[in-house]
Every structure is written in C-alpha cells, then in structure tokens.
Amino acid sequence: MANVLEVVKAGHPVLKQIAQPIEFVNKNWKTLLDDMAATMYANDGCGLAAPQVGKSVRIIVLDDGTGLLELINPVIVEMDGEQVGPEGCLSVPGFFGDVKRADKITVEALNRNNKKVKLKTEGFKARIIQHEIDHLDGILFIEKADSLKQG
Numbered sequence: 001m002a003n004v005l006e007v008v009k010a011g012h013p014v015l016k017q018i019a020q021p022i023e024f025v026n027k028n029w030k031t032l033l034d035d036m037a038a039t040m041y042a043n044d045g046c047g048l049a050a051p052q053v054g055k056s057v058r059i060i061v062l063d064d065g066t067g068l069l070e071l072i073n074p075v076i077v078e079m080d081g082e083q084v085g086p087e088g089c090l091s092v093p094g095f096f097g098d099v100k101r102a103d104k105i106t107v108e109a110l111n112r113n114n115k116k117v118k119l120k121t122e123g124f125k126a127r128i129i130q131h132e133i134d135h136l137d138g139i140l141f142i143e144k145a146d147s148l149k150q151g
Contacts, residue, residue, distance in 0.1 A: 002031075002038035005053040007090045010140060014051050015091060019058045019136040021073045025114050029059065033070050033112055036061045045090045047128040049135030052091050060132035064125040071109035071117075074133055078106035083123070087131055087141045097145025101130045 008014060022029055032055060040048040040061055047062035058073045081103030088096045104122040107129055111117050121129065131141055142148060 002034040004042040005035050005039045007039065007043060007048075007052050008054050010092045010142070012054075012091075014054050014056055015135070015140060016138045017051065017056045018138055019049075019051055019056045021058050022110070025072055025110060025112055029057075029072070030112050032057075032059060033061060037063075037068055037070070040090075043090050047132045048090065049132045051135050051138075058136045060129070060136070062125070062128045062132060064128055066125075069119075069125075070112055071107065071119075071129070072111070074107050074109040074129065074136075076102075076105050076107050076130070076133065077118075078104075078120075080104040081122075083127065084146070085124075085127060087127070087145065089131070089141050091135075092140060092142055094150055095142060095148055096151055097142065097148040099127075099131075099141055099144050100146070101127050105129060107133075 050057045050059040079102035083103040087099045105126045106120045
C-alpha cells in the first residue's frame with residue numbers, strides 16, 4: 001500500500017540541491033515511486049520530483065491525463081520548438097506563472113524495471129517533464145517564470 005508523503009515547500013534546502021542518479025532500481029526505489037505517485041494524485045498534481053518529497057535522487061513521476069509515467073535518471077537528449085504556458089508547483093502553493101519551454105523533447109531514462117526507455121513527446125507532457133527535471137537540478141519554476149501571480 002502506497003503512502004502519501006509530505007511535499008516540501010520552497011525554502012527547503014533539498015529543493016536547491018542537484019539530485020543524485022540512481023544506480024539500480026531496487027525495492028526501496030520502487031516503493032518511493034509508488035509513494036510519489038500516491039502523493040502526486042492526492043495533491044491533484046500532474047508531476048512530482050523526488051526532491052519535492054525530501055529525497056535528493058533523480059526520480060520523477062507524472063500524469064498528463066494519459067496515465068502514470070515513471071522516469072529514473074531522466075535526460076533530455078533533444079529539444080525543438082518553443083511554447084509559453086502557465087505553470088504551478090506543489091512546492092510553491094498558490095503561485096502561477098508563464099514559463100518558456102521547448103515544445104518537443106526526446107528524453108531517455110530508466111523505468112522501474114531498470115530498462116532504458118526513450119520517449120518523444122510534445123506539448124503539455126513535454127512541459128511537465130522539463131518542469132520536473134528542473135527540480136532534479138535544484139531549479140524552481142518561479143526562477144524561470146516571466147510573470148508570477150498569486151491565485
């Protein structure tokens with residue numbers, strides 16, 4: 001049974017760290033993946049990075065409405081185009097802002113079974129992946145937003 005974890009908020013030092021790669025996805029990391037998904041859904045989020053639950057490791061989960069996607073050690077290997085759109089963040093509650101992102105990306109990662117995966121995506125899903133990878137590099141969307149609004 002997955003647990004809903006506490007989401008750390010802006011100002012917590014873990015959100016500014018460069019997260020460490022995972023060498024091998026073991027039972028403990030699979031439990032973290034399950035807990036992160038439960039936490040994301042419980043908070044009505046569309047993405048969550050491990051630093052947001054206090055773990056400085058390179059794991060993200062997301063769901064753009066087409067189902068859960070888990071990426072371990074994600075790396076963007078291709079970017080194309082540009083999109084500007086609104087973003088929010090579970091670690092920065094109550095704030096929203098427009099952020100410029102690549103429109104199309106290709107990302108390589110591991111899945112929970114230690115298999116390499118390559119994903120080409122665009123639009124909203126590409127935006128979520130870029131936002132979550134920023135978390136792995138210690139970057140919050142509020143540092144990139146053109147206009148920040150409380151709402």
